[in-house]
Amino acid sequence: MSDHHHHELTFSEKFLFPTDHKYIGLQYLWTSLFMGAVGGFMAYVFRMQLAWPGESVPLFGVVTPQNYNALLTNHATIMIFWVAMPMLIAAFGNILIPLMIGCDDMVFPRLNRLSYQIFFVSTVVLFLSFLVPGGGFGGSWTSYPPLSARAEYSLTPWGSSLWVLAVALEIVAFLVGGINFMTTTMNSRAPGMKMMDIPMVIWMINLAVVLFMFSVGPLVAGAIMLLLDQQLGTSFYIPSGGGDPVLFQHLFWFFGHPEVYVLLLPTFGFMAEVITTLARKKLFAYKTILFSAFMTGILSMIVWAHHQFIAGIDPRMANIFSITTILISIPLAIIYLAYIWTFYGGSIKYELPMMWASAFLVIFLVGGLTGLFLGSSALDIYFHDNTFVVAHFHYTLMPITFFGGFTAITYWYPKIFGRKMLHGLGVIHFWGTVIPFNGIFIPLFMLGLAGQHRKIYDYTHFPDLMQPGFQQLREFATISLVVLALFQLLFVYSMVMSMKTGEVAGNDPWGGTTLEWQCPSPPPHGNFATLPTVYRGPYEYSVPGSDKDVLPQNMPSKA
């Protein structure tokens, strides 16, 4: 196999139809960043409408109610399916799995290419859904029937079906990719790498893939049924035809809630790598973290009905789901404390990834703790469907997706492009993101507590919600969002500039132990000149009695 390690890839093999896992990972990364800009722009437009109702929004125009609904729906859909999943799981899963387990590629490189191609088609279908007669789907990303199931209710005869199709294709892309991830991790590890020698991020990405696979299946069936209701006129979810709309809610949230953990686990993985390397500490309680992540996955599949407390489910069932929902904070708290304990006594370097990792831990805590209020079925009667919920899940999903994403990008950027990201620009971008983020969502907590319902096009029709203080908070949130968006331009600039002017990284810029730091930056096709053998676990920093600061996984023991 020696010849293919030195084989130069053509332009098409690198950028158009790559089978090399690193280039496929980059395709996912660029697509997710582009979609992040699209999803962010949508948020900008509908927040402008809320702050200054009826006025023309710069770069968009006047927002109609149909526009508003479609923007809200697709903002959520894009951020979850086209930004968070491809960035956290597909991009970094593809780039990291073969590098960190010490092999030359995924086990099925062409299946991997197919996965991105299906994902690309799903993106095109989603954009097409905005252009058809009736416009894009506006029934919220939860797409509850009957609203979503009949064109005469949704008023988007084509948009709703194309939207379902796009999401279904995206799911297929991730199932195809997931088979590859799992098979590769199970079968292609470097000789000597035992289960408990696998770096935590690889465990977490694989757990996310398993969780996704087991939770999304029923929704695939449910989505087919929804498509048939839309296009063939069946009555799976239509009460007048003998169906039941609540069934879809169960199918949706049986997937929808584990999905939060599908996104959270990879970010927890990034945290483990960054905190250990940049605090020069062994990961505190590797196995406890791992088994807590297993427990999180299992519990996450029996919490879904907390989204349906006021949907008419049996109150006794609501009690059970309250308990499981609050129970899930236990394994998560264990993981959290293990990470904080990893810092303890470490030699902490506040490089960019470490800043993002720390910010994640702080901000996500707010998201987690506000979740406890919503998990209680009694309190949820008040909180349900108001902007307290919106602020809560943005305090979880924004740190997961963007703080987690920035952690991973800044940490592995030197490996991917051979140079570190510019520190000064990165620090400005960091504060320009973290401060306005709180500026957007703290007002939404306050408005939610004051009773402001979400998904409302124009609050001027609700005198109770149009008191002067309320409108000022909305304007403050919107201005914060614009500021946050402008600072992201700096990140794009920094990503491009760092490729040319960043500090040259060398193989191992952070002094890491895991295998991806033992090959050149950027890694050539085939990754390693000689495929490595593993002799120890991934976090051997500051080992007592060792004369070295780190013991890389592939360094033979002397004894």
Place this chain on the structure above:
Amino acid sequence: MGFSKPVATDRSATGIPTGRLAMWILLSSEIVIFGGLLVCYLLYRFHNTEWGHEAAHTNVWAGGFNTFVLLTSSLFIVLAHHAAETDKDNEKAFKWMWATIGCALIFLCVKAFEYTTEIHHGYTAQANPFWAFYYTATAIHAGHVVAGGLAIAICSFDVRKGEHLNRVELTGIYWHFVDLVWIFLFPLLYIAK
């Protein structure tokens, strides 16, 4: 565009060949999809006992015949596997693979006949959620029969040349799954009244 197989593909840290491992992972994701659909159906059935009257109009004889055809096809793919692995007779494996595909075609013809008569009698997917489930479940299953048949057909030509013999086993595992799904669908949709 030379594509060479990476070292990763031939590694086997678990001791299970990569192809077989991937096939089982694929099937576990398929199980949750069909499982979700069938659980929905069962929940509806428990709440709507009158669906039994609708189920009485399915053609149990045709369904029973198709069950027999699919079980036979599963035997044929096992014989193909045996021919390829034990007898090392590629030509015989090729023939048994096509016998399996023949069974798949018979199954699809019978299914098409059933659909036609049912639709002619007014039992369409819009008539009642029972029929909506009936058509959805059996059509998704039929899609899997087509996919499995195509996969066997594509692999059969390599097998005849003596290449990728492990794919007889892989398509065989998939084919057994398609068969097994039907074993659940037949009693739940046809027999339960």
